[in-house]
Amino acid sequence: MAEIETVSIRVNGQHRRVPKGISIADLALELGLEPSRVAVEKNLEIVPRSTLGQVIVEDGDDFEIVTFVGGG
Numbered sequence: 001m002a003e004i005e006t007v008s009i010r011v012n013g014q015h016r017r018v019p020k021g022i023s024i025a026d027l028a029l030e031l032g033l034e035p036s037r038v039a040v041e042k043n044l045e046i047v048p049r050s051t052l053g054q055v056i057v058e059d060g061d062d063f064e065i066v067t068f069v070g071g072g
Contacts, residue, residue: 007059018057025052028065039066 005020011031018027024047025035040047041064047055057063 007057007061009057009059009061009063011063012065020059022057023053024055024057024063027057027063028052031065033065033067037068039068040064 006017007020008015008017010016011027018030022030024040024042028035028038028040035052036049038052039049040052042055043062
């Protein structure tokens with residue numbers, strides 16, 4: 001069985017390894033987050049929510065992911 005290739009990234013200051021070729025939306029799901037309820041900054045640039053499924057995580061990327069909490 002082939003080993004899954006991974007890349008090294010940082011999410012909210014924490015190092016982690018994720019499968020190579022994963023999208024930001026899939027990264028959010030892997031973190032237990034709903035992609036439609038997060039704001040993502042990749043390497044100090046805001047990533048439009050509409051593109052989270054198309055933007056691929058690359059080795060060395062630095063992410064800040066903030067979740068929106070509803071309430072009232």
